[in-house]
Amino acid sequence: MGNVEDPERWHRGHEPFGHWRRGPFGLRHRGSGGPLRRDPADRLAGGVASGVAVWRGFNVTTVRIVFVLAALIPSGFLVPLYVAGWLLIPAAGEDTSIGSRARTDSRGIALAAGLATLYAFLLFVAGVFNDGWIDGYAWPQVVTVAGLVLIWRNGSSEERATLRRLGEPLGSVASPTARTRWTAIRLTVAAALILGGAGWLAKAHESLSLLRPLGAVLLVLAGIVLVLGPWWLRIARDLSLERRARIRAEEREEMAARVHDSVLQTLALIQRQADDPQKVVWLARVQERELRSLLFEGGAPADPGLTLTAGVRQIQEDVESRYGVPVEAVNVGDCALDENLTALLAAAREATVNAAKWSGAGVISLFAEVEPDSVSVVVRDRGKGFDSSAVPEGHKGLAESVHGRMARHGGTASVVSDLGEGTKVSLKMPRSAVDRSRSGSLS
């Protein structure tokens, strides 16, 4: 099957490299038989090596080693060739190559040309000092620079992510915010090497004979800066504008995604459950909480293991979603959790769950207050209530385990209930000295 010509596929393979699958010398091969495609699933850079490997049936690692060795040969033309491959070979699953998309991107082409001339100019300056192999290696990279710019502008977001990953070491040097001690050391070493190298070069050229070309270079440099400077400036500005626009677009997308995931989904659910008022109220409550935390707390809810407020909110969420009873939670003050306060929260959770399960009340109120030397939580409902002397099944557990939990950690608990009036569970836990001194920053 792999050797049978498939005319349809042949037509789809209209890209410049499409006909290569027959092999440059007309040889049959043991590869996939399909058109040459980059393989984004198995990539280190552009996925060209893995694409070639699949296409020709070679081992990927072998192809990669050959590529790297070839890239190191002095003339250095394989690097731009690789980039050209990245640009011109479509990725697997895509119809068009990045290059064909880039044809319509006039600003991208201008940018690529601009950066390539800038790079060529730098090479020209460097070339005055040295005609060695670095020079010969570096000139083909003019094409590389232009190609990478076009890939960056026209590639999919995956391609951009790969480029960003490859460029990260450079970026961390350039960006002042990402500067760590480690990059500072690297920068220092690099600067020392460059200065040393420059000094060495100057020495090799003998002091006087160096001056003449240097003067000429400075003149040419001044001229080129005068002519091309504004253009480069504009390119730089375009780049930063584009980056900002992209960041904005990403933020908008993220917001839209969150609104879609939460609000729109819930609205759809509400429409479908319109005949079940209990369910509708519950859905609306869950959504309200989510949206509130998104709007006022700037994102995901805090880790419930950290503060009292977060812990109370966790209880509220869990009980509302599990038992469908709204919980009105009010917090006064906040503090970090320690072992005792975690026990307090556990007792509060138990009391709230009990109220949700047994009281039959339409709403449960959960009130937590941090005072200078104690933390209290009150769980209250206006439900059935019970006669404290004749405790029904299910409430026994509450009284025992809540009292027990609190007593073990030095706290107190009281349960007041009257038939038909509802139940009130008051919990109080003294605060440790350590915790008090820490809470100054939290409250």
Next chain:
Amino acid sequence: MSGVPRVVLVDDHGLFRSGVRAELGRQVDVVGEADDVQPAIELITSVQPDVVLLDVHLPGGGGQAVVQAIKTVCPSVRFLALSASDAPEDVIAVIRAGARGYVTKTISTGELADAIRRVAAGDAVFSHRLAGFVLDAFAAAASSDSGGLAGGVKPSFDPELDQLTSREREVLRLIAQGYTYKEIARELYISVKTVESHVSSVLRKLQLSSRHQLTRWATERRLA
């Protein structure tokens, strides 16, 4: 004032306005609606209602702008703030501007009509959430005092205005726990009238206290 209170609705959601108007029915007399700060100010000055039901969040400057503008022109008009998304700093700002109470939009119709009547009669209406905010605000102000003279000069320090009495705190706590005034009265062995006067006193302190900690509280809370 006789019969049902005359009410103006100020909310930028037309759907919400018509919903409230329909639900309240004959319990109150809705004499006008506005959807933004400027039209609201004009409407309120011309019809002089008993109570304005005011959304905390309005496109043209928020509910507090309306309260401030009307306070000097017609001081007899009373405001009941309500919102769906109550960031504490916004709610406290509207109350400090002069609103007599605050309820959430999830409130039931009966409770809303009741709250409007209370505000019309000159009482304060605190929802459980507002009670929590207020306790929090005064607690934060008190704790920043104990740390010495934070921020340097304290303008017109007035202990009577800057602190809640223990009774007031007790009443607020019970409101925050979802108690009605009647239940609070029974719980504390006082009359409903006394509960109301405690709440009004808290409201007065909240509005008159010049303590900068109280105004700064909301922003600090948000940063913490």
